[in-house]
Amino acid sequence: MHIPVLFQEINCLLKTLKEIPSFPVVVDGTFGRGGHTNLLLKHFPESKIFAFDQDPEAINWGKSQNFYKNILWVQDCFSNFVHHIHEPISGMILDLGVSSPQLDQPERGFSFRSCGPLDMRMSKSGITAKDILKNASEKELSNIFWTYGQERRARYFAKIIKNHKGPLETTTDLAQCICNALGIRKKTFDLHPATRVFQALRIVVNRELEVLFQTLPKAISSLAPFGILIVISFHSLEDGIVKRAIQACSKDQYRFSKKPIIPTDLEIKENPRSRSAKLRWVQRCEALL
Numbered sequence: 001m002h003i004p005v006l007f008q009e010i011n012c013l014l015k016t017l018k019e020i021p022s023f024p025v026v027v028d029g030t031f032g033r034g035g036h037t038n039l040l041l042k043h044f045p046e047s048k049i050f051a052f053d054q055d056p057e058a059i060n061w062g063k064s065q066n067f068y069k070n071i072l073w074v075q076d077c078f079s080n081f082v083h084h085i086h087e088p089i090s091g092m093i094l095d096l097g098v099s100s101p102q103l104d105q106p107e108r109g110f111s112f113r114s115c116g117p118l119d120m121r122m123s124k125s126g127i128t129a130k131d132i133l134k135n136a137s138e139k140e141l142s143n144i145f146w147t148y149g150q151e152r153r154a155r156y157f158a159k160i161i162k163n164h165k166g167p168l169e170t171t172t173d174l175a176q177c178i179c180n181a182l183g184i185r186k187k188t189f190d191l192h193p194a195t196r197v198f199q200a201l202r203i204v205v206n207r208e209l210e211v212l213f214q215t216l217p218k219a220i221s222s223l224a225p226f227g228i229l230i231v232i233s234f235h236s237l238e239d240g241i242v243k244r245a246i247q248a249c250s251k252d253q254y255r256f257s258k259k260p261i262i263p264t265d266l267e268i269k270e271n272p273r274s275r276s277a278k279l280r281w282v283q284r285c286e287a288l289l
Helices: 007-016 035-043 056-064 080-085 100-104 129-135 140-147 154-162 171-181 194-204 208-221 235-246 265-270
Strands: 024-027 050-051 071-074 089-095 225-232 253-257 278-284
Touching: 007 035, 007 225, 007 278, 024 035, 035 050, 035 089, 050 080, 056 071, 056 100, 056 171, 080 208, 089 208, 100 225, 129 140, 129 194, 140 154, 140 194, 154 171, 171 194, 208 235, 225 235, 235 253, 235 278
Parallel strands: 024 050, 024 089, 050 071, 089 225
Antiparallel strands: 225 278, 253 278
């Protein structure tokens, strides 16, 4: 089951920002299973809602749900919204996390908790994690693990992986390779030692930071008067990009969150996957010229 992150906080935020107009265009840049789209429908009932997702399974699921109305389905990365939308945007939500259905489907290869192919592609096209592990040099792998996973054992893990006897075909193969390198035979950790390696590979496979860096300025400049952009990130690399993009906005033209909004203890207890989530928002506060 997919549980939308920071649902109540977004609901309260949209209620508080009374100036949000009923302009015709609202965007869920990461549809997933529609949790945040439902909020947009609630607060913008008369608006035209664009639901983006590069995962065809998410789009097909959304189309199969009869309760979605006024939805324009776009199977594409949210970074390409400018090719599909040519009007000012009243509201946009970007949830940068991997959706629960993606994590829970072993064949997608996002999680080490079940055995699946080393895939990790959001869109089901392009290079896979297996391709990177096979073709990257030891130095390149080390750089990937350090830069995108902030893994302090990056060099060691890269060496172990490149010297591994036989191919690494599955998520279990990779996770076990790392555990074996550390002499771990059973679960004796709070954070799985492969967590940051998996994060780094997923980020590179999907070009996540590059896409986010390119999208935010365009999204902010596309806001209608009093339109709002809400971004939920899940690790410090993402949050840093979001924070810098928002703080670069002119205070004469925009207002924005000074500090990130984080989940309550209750939400984390009910949905442990929300524990690292951080929400930041920016709202245009002047008329378009």
